[in-house]
Amino acid sequence: MSKSLDHDPIFDVAIIGAGVVGCAMARRFTLDGAKVVVLEKAAEVLDGASKANSAILHTGFDAPPGSVEQSCVAAGYAEYLDIRDGLGLPVLKTGAMVLAWNDEQLASLPALVEKAHQNGVLDVELRSREALLEAEPALSPNLKGGFVVPGEYVIDPWATAHAYILQAIANGAVLRRNAEVLGGVFEDGIWDLEVTSGAVRAKQVINCAGLYGDVTDARLLGQAGFTIKPRKGQFVVFDKPASELAGAVLLPVPTKTTKGVVIFRTIFGNLAVGPTAEEQESRTEATTETASLHDLRAKGIEMLPALAQFEVTTVYAGLRPATEHQDYQISQDVARNYVSVSGIRSTGLSAALGIARHVAAMNVGVAFDGGPIKNPIIPSADRLSNYHGRDWEDAGHGGIICHCELVTKREILAALNGPMAPTTLQGLKRRTRVTMGRCQGFYCTGALSSLTQGYLDPPIGEDDE
Amino acid sequence: MSDVLNCNVAIVGGGTAGLALATALRAQGVADVVVLERDVEAGGVPRHCGHYPFGIRELGRAFKGPDYARALVRNAKAAGVEIRSGVTVTALHPNARLGLNTAEGNVELQANRVALCTGVRESSRAQRFLSGTRPQGVLTTGALQAMVYLNGKRPFKRPVILGSELVSFSAIMTCRHGGMRAAAMIEEGPRVTVRNFMRPYAALKGVPLFTGARDLRIHGHREVEAISFTNRRGVTEMIETDGVIISGQFRPEAALLHASHLDVDAGTGGPVIDQYGRATDPSYFVTGNLLRPVETSGWCWREAGETARRMARDLSDPIGRVPFVCQRSVDPALRFVLPQRIALTDAAGAMTQMQMRVSEPVSGHLVAMAAGNTVMSQFIDSRPERRILTPMVSLSRLGQAQDVEVKILR
Incomplete structure (x- = not known):
């Protein structure tokens, strides 16, 4: 294992999967000085869980306190706001409201506010029904009460991840698409990966394979400590004028299993309602269902009655890589220079930068020549926001x-x-x-x-x- | 942003309605008429309808769509109309002022009058809430025709057509022209939608037709592989196909309206207009299929001629704001009533007929009520694909101005 010719380089880090987490990981390790290769099995990046989400930058106010998820969301949120100007990534500071529609939900609000404060999101505050209706006059008068989360933002889910990977590429990372990792051997400190597009060697592997996280762990480590249970979410997107009906992201009181159906503006100027939460076997097939779409539209109208007058622009469905566990499944196999980053079920967009830092701080056992890049190239993101220059x-x-x-x-x-x-x-x-x-x-x-x-x-x- | 441009009449949209209006305005002696077309060429939808028959009424013989579009452009230019293509109208401002964008940048245009002629488009797969995966190869007829007739492209080989409106049969012909063969036509309603069914039926030869289809579902990952549905006997059918043509269910292309100061009618999906064909800002006239879905090119052409007469009169002797009452359908079976506002003046030169359409087959008395009085009653026996025309309600018997409600008594 001494070949280091240009046509057969040994990368410091091979990242498997170019979803938002893989893209952020590639950026982090590239900026930290690693020679990075990203292996994406699809023809495009963001082809799995990251292609369809609700495009909100969360504060992490509702994450379980003390969880890995909470710390990664908080760190990801902070870093996003730190770097987004430089990369030209647009944000819409909408804030969010968690809304109670019955007495039971109303009674649960103080505990949720307390949890938000525990998570360090201190500007979360209870609001009266009247105050909420004054701020959002299109809300149904059936509202009982709620609280506000002023720090929530709406962002561009694709330009964000594209900006991460494009910055990695601009600073030396290699992206291989149509490159599925079929297996691999770890020997003498080097991973020899069998990839559909040709073998790849790297000192370190980071599995960011999302919906295929367990499959990838099994292929490379022989087993996975969790099982991906794909959870489908369908969305209905309304025409742009409907965006005037809701200034803030409108969240329901979450249940144990789901955050529920959210109404949110998109950075592209639309108003969307979703997601559903449906467990399924398939990791590839995210179908829309006529009945669910009618149901989502009706739920939207229940909360915002005026929504009934607006046309639908599009509908979509995505899969979240949930597991049997509540928290993210981030684990390290020190002996085999391997990190598995899995179970990033619905907060990946907010947490990606934080997850990347979390993994980088694990001190993965590989020293990168030269250390962090001194003056990294900062490419400009795609300018697709309806609210910024196009x-x-x-x-x-x-x-x-x-x-x-x-x-x-x-x-x-x-x-x-x-x-x-x-x-x-x-x-x-x-x-x-x-x-x-x-x-x-x-x-x-x-x-x-x-x-x-x-x-x-x-x-x-x-x-x- | 340089100086503000000026013109007398700015027409937004260079399809049949816009070109016919422009030409008729010139014939009325109106000067400085400019058509703004966002596409690379004016002509509108007929540009990519490569089949007969267009133009029988207005041009005296049957043309194929592209030839018809070219003839309309030629006639407009010969009449002295200025056609500017590649110009996107980005905003409608009060008092006939438009925001424009071209490849060279943004500019504003101040006109004396604006006419909105942005036409219609078909409903998309998403708007129909169809079940299934979202592979490549699901297109509206309009998109298919633009590929075939304007770009020489074939998106699939053996598509299934959803819908059975006139445009759905046009899709069969487009397929033949482009070397494709329709695998089936599927209609969710109990019967074929198009009127005078026997004529387009000839186009259907060899294409299996399924009516009363339920639970439609698209299958396939990257590209379409099949479409399934429950047939009228309750049996699931699966048809292998590499494409789906979503046809019909037209809706006005009202994007500019929604973002503007003008009122939109939920029934038509187009602007609220008065008896003179003006939007809620009287410097804006409206004609063509933006008014309502959907009429033929021939109808839009004729309608534009009438609009031109009213606009020409308004330019020489402004109508201004007139007192009016609103009229609207209060019956779910009555999709829309046009115009939405009726003048309380003598309305010289204004529309003399109202247009309506039902949303389901209905037979009964169409009744307009105002202030407790019946101001119009007429027997109708209609279906969604048929246009209903009635004389404009007479408000002379009303003691006071009160809105008119229209319904059907079965």
């Missing part, structure tokens, strides 16, 4: 292709020809928002099929001979 506002954009989301030819071509260029329509949508507006591609699919010719697999359409 590409179409700047001259020379080459024309608007997607009229609903005002996506320009210039930004589509920049994504297709830039670093980590998308190779699927799904990936392009997450990078640019093309076809994600109210017409869902009615107007722009034709033009897009020509513009993306030669870039996407599968293509949007084949040439008609």
